[in-house]
Amino acid sequence: MPEVLKPDSLKILNNPSQEPQWREDFPIRWENDHYVTRRELAKFLTLGSAFLVIANVVMAFFGKFRGAEQYPRAFVANASAIPESGSMLFRYPTDRDPCILVRAKSGELRAYSQTCTHLSCAVVHRAQDGVLSCPCHMGLFSETEGRPVAGPPIRPLPRILLDQQGDQVFAIGVEV
Amino acid sequence: METRQQGQTMFTGILLLIGTVIIVQLWLVGASMDALLAHETEILIPAAIISFLGLLLNAGLLYYIHDFDKRVRRSNPAR
Numbered sequence: 125m126p127e128v129l130k131p132d133s134l135k136i137l138n139n140p141s142q143e144p145q146w147r148e149d150f151p152i153r154w155e156n157d158h159y160v161t162r163r164e165l166a167k168f169l170t171l172g173s174a175f176l177v178i179a180n181v182v183m184a185f186f187g188k189f190r191g192a193e194q195y196p197r198a199f200v201a202n203a204s205a206i207p208e209s210g211s212m213l214f215r216y217p218t219d220r221d222p223c224i225l226v227r228a229k230s231g232e233l234r235a236y237s238q239t240c241t242h243l244s245c246a247v248v249h250r251a252q253d254g255v256l257s258c259p260c261h262m263g264l265f266s267e268t269e270g271r272p273v274a275g276p277p278i279r280p281l282p283r284i285l286l287d288q289q290g291d292q293v294f295a296i297g298v299e300v
Numbered sequence: 301m302e303t304r305q306q307g308q309t310m311f312t313g314i315l316l317l318i319g320t321v322i323i324v325q326l327w328l329v330g331a332s333m334d335a336l337l338a339h340e341t342e343i344l345i346p347a348a349i350i351s352f353l354g355l356l357l358n359a360g361l362l363y364y365i366h367d368f369d370k371r372v373r374r375s376n377p378a379r
Binding site: 165180181183 | 314315318321332333348354359362365369
């Protein structure tokens with residue numbers, strides 16, 4: 125009669141002191157397999173360091189070889205249509221880029237991207253304070269320069285370059 | 301002091317150094333991303349060079365660990 129192989133569990137029941145067969149075949153314990161030595165941690169950290177260098181090099185590459193962007197010339201508004209301390213919204217350079225044209229207290233026309241440089245909410249003109257205000261986190265930008273003056277934003281609003289021909293105001297570029 | 305104890309102190313110090321360098325590199329990546337978005341491209345290459353120097357330092361420390369291990373094993377094969 126052929127010998128019937130007993131499962132490991134039965135072997136252990138018959139002889140509790142004996143290790144099951146699979147334990148002899150795979151002698152590495154689970155906890156040992158997952159144990160990370162300090163040497164392995166040092167290797168892992170150095171590998172992470174290499175990835176960070178790659179990220180920096182990729183960014184440097186993009187910064188170096190990205191060509192100057194070409195912007196179209198687009199009609200924005202008639203200057204006479206913007207009253208003192210008034211503002212109007214327009215889109216430039218594409219229909220997906222909201223911008224705001226403001227007449228500063230000094231009477232000059234200025235235009236900026238309407239997208240807050242903090243978390244991309246739309247800024248609004250607060251003429252009485254001479255600022256562009258982001259209502260999400262109360263970020264404030266100067267209406268004359270677009271630089272952040274209060275709140276969480278740290279980068280200025282991209283400025284839309286304007287060209288005035290008579291009464292007509294054209295957008296000709298974006299200065300980031 | 302016994303070599304093993306020395307090794308433990310050394311390892312802790314080296315891991316702290318590597319960790320510090322990585323934190324600096326992480327900061328450099330964040331600052332570079334910010335600069336790239338602001339079109340301030342002049343700082344990107346120096347940041348990449350400094351990050352690379354950090355990697356060289358980390359690699360040197362890792363090499364030192366391996367070299368130290370080799371020397372310890374050679375002097376005491378039982379370990």
